[in-house]
Amino acid sequence: MATEKDIENKENQIVESDSGVVAGIESRRRLLKGAALTPVLLSLTSRPVLGAECTISGFMSGNVSDHGHDDCACGFTPGAWKTPYVGDGNWNHTPFDPGTCKNQGQGQCNNYNGDGTPFFGPSTFSGSDPHYAGKTLMQVLWLSGNQDPHQFGAHIVAALLNAYAIPGYGMSPADVQAIYANVDANGGAAGGYYMGNNGKMLTVEQVVAFIQSTLCAYQ
Amino acid sequence: MAESCLPLLVQVLRAPATAAVLEAPDWDRLIRQARHANLLGRLAHRVADVCDMAALPPPVQRHLDSARNFAAAHARVVHWEVNRIRRALAPLEVPVILLKGAAYLLSGSPVAVGRVFSDVDILVPRARLDAVEESLYWAGWLTTHHDAYDQRYYRQWMHELPPLRHVRRKTVLDVHHNILPETARLHPDPEKLIAAAECIDAPDLHVLSTEDRILHSATHLFHDGEFEHGLRDLVDLDGLIREAAGAEARFWERLPARADELQLSRPLAYALRYCREILGTPVPEAMRQWTDRALPGRVTRGLMDALMARALRPPHPSCEDAFTAPARWLLYVRGHALRMPPHLLLPHLLRKAVRSEE
Amino acid sequence: MSDRRWQVCGRAGLAWVDWGGEVAIYHRGSGDTHLLDPLAAELLRALESGPRSDADLVSLLSELVSPEPERPPQALAETILGELKRLNIIELIES
Amino acid sequence: MNAIEPDRLPGQLAGSGICIRTGPFVSRIQSRLSAVAAGLALLYPDYPLADPDGFTDFQVRLYTPNPLRRWWRPQVQFAMDGRIPFKPLPLSQAYPLLEWGLNWCITSHMHHYLLIHSAVVERNGLGVILPGEPGAGKSTLCAALMLRGWRLLSDEMAVIDLDSLELIPVVRPVSLKNASIEVIRRFASEAVISPPALDTLKGTVAHLRVPRASIERMDEPARAGAIVFPRYRSDAVPAQAAPETPGRTLLRIAQNTFNYSLLGERAFHALTAVVQASRCHDLAYAELEEAIAWFDRLSGEADG
Known part of the structure; x- marks a missing residue:
């Protein structure tokens, strides 16, 4: 049965682009230095609401959810x-x-x-x-x-x-x-x-x- | 002890306007029954259509509003999943036929409003199954069952690939090439289903025809024997039948004819019987002879009535009695027996029993 | 860069919040949220109004970027489009 | 809760259960375990009871799952209306499991609200959200502020009404982990703290009773005016506060929001509005007193 999801904030750490010069612009049309090395500064991908119970609600409830199998694990780099x-x-x-x-x-x-x-x-x-x-x-x-x-x-x-x-x-x-x-x-x-x-x-x-x-x- | 007459949830689904006069203890039980039956979102929308929500007790409003938000999230995920599936399969130029919940949602059927989904089901021609699996693989849908037995169970005996899970979104996708397993006693011809499928978004996205959608839902419930979502599937059927009966000319002639053609008369007969009995689905008297012919003899029918009366109640302590668990187990074995020949059935049930103990 | 064309993924569109130096977007299809650099945001805004070719996007960038930019608009466009594609925000239109 | 004489509490708890109201939520708690009765008696005396025949949001039971193990490493199981979301734990963790379980009930079922994993305190009309990035020391700081007169709305979750964008109090005992138990004992000797539960998944855990003042105002929402990402760092002397951009605050707080993905675009716009109405800072601190002084100035400026 699709239980309501509890959310695990470890599951989708923010992927933070490393250092990069951000061309700040005050007014939209001011010419930029054109050095945007990091087009996307921060990203937050949507957490699974449907499907496999991949989130282990350990971070808050101090316990592994009963179907705590981790069959959607990502690998090491x-x-x-x-x-x-x-x-x-x-x-x-x-x-x-x-x-x-x-x-x-x-x-x-x-x-x-x-x-x-x-x-x-x-x-x-x-x-x-x-x-x-x-x-x-x-x-x-x-x-x-x-x-x-x-x-x-x-x-x-x-x-x-x-x-x-x-x-x-x-x-x-x-x-x-x-x-x-x-x-x-x-x-x-x-x-x-x-x-x-x-x-x-x-x-x-x-x-x-x-x-x-x-x-x-x-x- | 369980309510003798219909459970509160079923009473309110049949007559949502009665929700306006419910007292706090009734709401307490109703919401818990609906949550266990995975119907809280549907209940919330049915009540909101006919009652002034602001007049309901504030805590009740919160639970119903929460359920609608929960269902809306599911709908967004399914829409996106279908978008990504079509993107992955587009180069193959293969018809992608949505089944069950995804079909109701993408075709805009009222049955999908407030419904929750656990995965996405699609049907593709068997000849293109390998190409479809490969394209989905490189798009990130990997198989969840690496165990050799599971692989063989699905690929040889079942009507679908082992469930696939998307590596990033963790969503589950079932790819079917028929609506019943190879080893089942009934053999609906997938080619007929595919030929009658309706295109809802050219060139690739299809759903089964109105009659076939109903037959598939009835087969899934009354043939497969998965009663964990029994009442939810019955509510789907009730919605599909009411929608089709209202929209299609000569519907009550085409449905039984199609059922006979696809050898799915018995599941449809059960569906009509229990939809009418439990949810009050309007089934014309003229259908009575047809269902009598399609249903088994009085003894079996009596047994099935007793089993179904329990299996199709909300899976909640307030609706269960001592016989509910045995009834569900018997129907579970029946479901497998209909799907697998005896020499495969016993080892499979043993294996599942051992696996669930681990 | 051939005449291939780009579009935003899905039909549900984007929600925007512009803080000048940073632009936040919510992708209604995927449910993902991103914080964009203003240049990337400009490119994405153009794509939201309709499919664009590489050439269109490079010329748009050259208008926005100072005459002698540190990096040529061509390389800038490639970096930005590559990153937006990897995050499933935009995709190439299958010919 | 003090309407029930202490000696009758275990009996009622084992029987039809006790219905406690914490902000908008009513939980019916049933258990025969003495640790649960003791925990409730110690930490919930000032909480209002709800009508047992009325509407209850969560029906919670804590019991020993297999009586055979009553003497050999006994366990405790949490269930909500028959549903079991967690594996059983050692019996010594019965009371923390009740608190974790109640948190799970809210974060998994109450999607009428936006739920941010954070502490929320208020003073002089300034509502402050303290997002709980792991290891940030948010509970210690929240407990210290509360014991110095700040009003506690919640120590584990900001509950935001999606229409009014108000912060809704869900006042519950403050959970303290490992070193911060001693820190708070030394910080305020009069603090009432439950007996610590050892080697839980989070180490040693204890709960701090909330002063009556915050409980009495648990039906009074607040407006968010500041978002502060606390970070305990032993070398941060003096405490350093650095402003954070609205865009980065939005993404960081969204990542800490339980049902952000579920609520989708509504959550995106609600958080944007909250961020725009708030001053956003990172605060690194080593000394609690310095952190508290900084917060006092922040709330002082609010009414200045």
């Missing part, structure tokens, strides 16, 4: 999985190993050795894209710039880790592996595409945008 010491992306909730740290800064690590779970393998991804050959999952997360076109590798790894770590995450491990295999077979991360069986083609950029839509920060 590649950034969160890259820095497990920060606390979000917890690799022990996944069957994979990030590998050991190459240069141990004070409690931080920004370079990992090759002794973690490899990107290509039976329980991870199958394919031959040169950008990821010979690298571990964690090393792919740390690829930068054109080493990982459109950050496709980082996002597909984050999606796979979320599929194991987040109960109720939108995609299963098999879904994520299927997406990778399809793109790898159709040209891979640089200039490849996803070929749907409805004849519809998606660019790698659109696939990354889709994965972002399943992550908490981009909701």
Whole structure:
């Protein structure tokens, strides 16, 4: 029965654009400096009124609602999985190993050795894209710039880790592996595409945008 | 003990003007019954149409106004969901046929006023099911049932895909390719339904024809056996029948003929019987022979009357007696038995019983 | 930027509150609320009155922006339209 | 409530229940649990009772869900008219569960009003909304202001009438968490505070009795004139107030409004009107006395 919704304010944190020069204008027609780097300053997406009971009314009632299953959970971003010491992306909730740290800064690590779970393998991804050959999952997360076109590798790894770590995450491990295999077979991360069986083609950029839509920060 | 005659909620739905003279204790019970039956929004609109709301006790006005706001929010969400579904499916150029609540709302039927919805149901041609599922997937509708058994249960035996949930809006979408499961005893032909569907917003948005909408609602209630929303679905049926009878010439000839054509005579016969008995839906005497022919023998009919009399009451302590829970359970098993052959039914019921214990 | 055209999502329209330096909008279709920079608000106001092509929007921006802006109207339009699209406020008209 | 002699309270509570009025809402509370009777006796003596045969908004029951566990880690369950929205809790949290449950009843059923997760206080005709961004210390500040003579309208939710845009009082005991229980005990030794419930989902929780003055004026709405986002920060000495733009205030307060999405455009316009009628500030404070002085100046300026 559709119970009236109680609202969870954690559910839709305001997505605040980071610093950005806002071209203030007094009168509408005064000429602007044209530096609006952040067109949308703050956004508040409508909370679910209908459908799945995703809101846990813990914030106020100090208790988990009786149907507190969290089967609409969003996943962690590649950034969160890259820095497990920060606390979000917890690799022990996944069957994979990030590998050991190459240069141990004070409690931080920004370079990992090759002794973690490899990107290509039976329980991870199958394919031959040169950008990821010979690298571990964690090393792919740390690829930068054109080493990982459109950050496709980082996002597909984050999606796979979320599929194991987040109960109720939108995609299963098999879904994520299927997406990778399809793109790898159709040209891979640089200039490849996803070929749907409805004849519809998606660019790698659109696939990354889709994965972002399943992550908490981009909701 | 339960009221012997009709529950207060049903009495007021039948004669909303009587709300004007209700005393505080009656309002207290009425609002609680309506809230449990998910009919508080409908009740609020029915009362507002015939009574001077300002004359009602202030706390009552607050609850009724709150229910109307709640229903209005649901309507906005469904309108937006349908907009996004059409956007996702537009490239496929496939007819999108809305079912149940979404259909009543988007076609502007009075049945939708004040109604609440739990999800959106659409019907698409079976041949295009995979393409539709893929397009919805990339637009953010992901499956909620990763369990292999669930996937097989829906894809092989049922008449719909596993429920999809939108990854951002958390709304639930059911994609059907028929109105009854493959394994059901009755086999309405989906092609006939699709062919008779009416376009309400070109080129893609359709709803079932007036008769088919009624038959689908009757089938959903009297064949599937989900009585959690029993009274709400009966109120839908009552509204659809009154709307159609008033608007369509020779309606009372076309409805039974269509029911026979689609092998849905029994669910329709039950619908007409209990709508008339409980909600006072005007069904012409001429329909009596047809319903008698379509209903089962006196013994089964007597049993069904006893079960339905309890299952179709508001699910509220003030309307239930010792037999209500067993009646609902029997109808639940009957619903599944009609939908699944015996060799599938027993393991399925066991599995569901175990799952609900977890 | 071809001759593709943009429109506001859904038919329900927008509600506006203009505080000069910031403009708040409520999207009646999605129920979402956003706080916009004035430039983005100008673009959206134009789209609310009817579909526009990229060219229309870039020329509108060049009228509003000082002669030698820090960023060319072309890049500005791309940033603004991309962000409004990601938030389901506007969409491309399917040809 | 003091119309019922203390010794008859548990009996009536276990029987037909007690109907308490808190602002516009009447709740019928039924329970056999001694902790609930003790909590009500301690914190609700000055509240008006409602006619048990009249209209009640919420029928609330607190009971032990499975008698088998009466001695081994007993639990308490909250139900509203038979509907169970929460999982059972340890019996030691019976009284806080009543307060949380009553909050849930309002935020899930009373969409006739706009409901903002915030505290609301008033002085000299100035209504101040204190939105409760997590960890802001809103309840501590609200309790302190109340104990210094500000009128309490509510500590958990601003209730706004969508037509008149007035703030409707829903006066209830103030919930205090963890360190703020001690802070308030030291701040006002005469404060009446319920025995703390330990290791709830929110840590240790206790409730503070509301002075009679606020209860007697619980039918007197107020108009919002200021929106202040409080933030406890140990390094904020002296307390610093920074103005916040109306646009950002609207979005921040909307995000804290329980039924903002549900009420849709009406909520958007109602909040806009409230924001436009109010001065909006962020207030970072470390010392309660400094924060209170700032609020006194704010309300002082109101009638100056």
